[in-house]
Amino acid sequence: MDQLPSGKWRARYRVDGLLKSAPMTFDSKTDAKLFLDSVRTDMTREVWKAPRKSSYTIEEYGTRWISQRPNLKNSTREQYETDWRLHIRPYLGKVRLDKLTPDQVRAWNAELANDLKEQFAEEELHRKKKSQAVVRDGSSTVSRSYRLLRAVMGTATDDELITANPCRIKGAGVTRSAERPTLSVSEVSNLVEALPDRYKALGLVLTWVGLRIGEAAALQRGDIDLTTGYATVTVNKRMYIVNNQVDIDTPKSKAGTRTVSIPPHLVPALQTHLDTFTGRAPSALVFTTSTGNHVRRGYSEVFNRALARIGRPDVRVHDSRHTGMTLASQAGASVADLKQRLGQSSTAAAEIYMHATKDHGREVANRMSELAEVPDNVVAICKLETK
Helix, strand or coil, X not given: CEECCCCCEECEEEECCEEEECCCCECCHHHHHHHHHHHHHHHHCCCCCCCCCCCCEHHHHHHHHHHHCCCCCHHHHXXXXXXXXXXHHXXXXXXXXXXXXXXXXXXXXXXXXXXXXXXXXXXXXCCCCCCCCCCCCCHHHHHHHHHHHHHHHHHHHHCCCCCCCCCCCCCCCXXXXXXXXXXXXXXXXXXXXXXXXXXXXHHHHHHHHCCXXXXXXXXXXXXXXXXXXXXXXXXXXEEEEECXXXXXXXXXXXXXXXXXXXXXXXXXXXXXXXHHHCCCCCCCECCECCCCCECCCCHHHHHHHHHHHCCCCCCCCCHHHHHHHHHHHHCCCCHXXXXXXXXXXXXXXXXXXXXXXXXXXXXXXXXXXXXXXXXXXXXXXXXXXXX
16 A cells, blocks of 8 residues: 555555556545455455456446436436436546546535536526525435436446445435425415316315325326225326426336325315316326316416415425325324325335424323323233233
8 A cells, every 4th residue: 555645545456466556546544455455355255356447438338327227217217317418427427437436426526516506596596586495506416416326336336347336425325305395274275275276176185195296197087086984096107207298107116106095174175176177087187287188287387376376485386295294294194104195115205294393292292181181091001910
């Protein structure tokens, strides 16, 4: 090991009498030593393989990786292609695959974050409406792009084109979304009232049922069961916009396919909507525009006008889902309940909505006192005697 003028550490080892250098430099002597230890261990176990020299550039390998990736939904592939074209290829595309270092990855990550922050700040200055509660800074795009690059380089490692994945920034792939605003119950009622009649039921479903807009847009009459006492909606499709075209596919994850209970107070409004705006065939789309088209396009303008009308232009349409899950949490929904309603396999995603509000905390405390006032409500826990 030796330290370079840059301050980085170089690790070298001998193979058949020839001195070879590690394919990357290291921030510390300890990291360099760990690399050499792993090489020696692999040599001792006779599983070490010399890294193959790669003539691929990052651009070439990543483009091929995306095109050949199996089982990707069209919407996911389009997102990968967009992130690669805009956020990775312009910065790292010409770098040879086996020459990409952790230091270059860190520099790219920081530069991309700064560029996007400046870009969104510039866009915000030119916005006609500057009342958004949360200003975008591009952090979610940076973390998503980092995850993509890490996955590509992980495959390159598996292909033995590089010896180690250079994407090693702790936490860089984690998206930390800012807290989004929610609507109160009265504001939800005001929003629905402000929406055109054709969109009122959609507002109720997005909020109280918590569906994504793509899930709601793909609903068919046969997916809704308004049986008295146990109304449900079955989600088994999702509408995506891919290359400016409508694409109806299954939800992105297994958890996304689910049956969600509908709060009873929505049943009359949903029944009215089905009778008035939905075709009679089981396959008829539940929510359509006045011309009979899907609502995936144009819905945001309708909702934004209604939100502005009730004095909440800071809220986005997707915040309706956030509002609904927060209300479900306050109504006593467990993390498992929220995961099922959200169609999420991630516990972390559901825990976002487990807000502890003062009002809810007071309600819990009052319920505990009610239990204490009735002795029969409290059951002693004791060890049963055994004969």
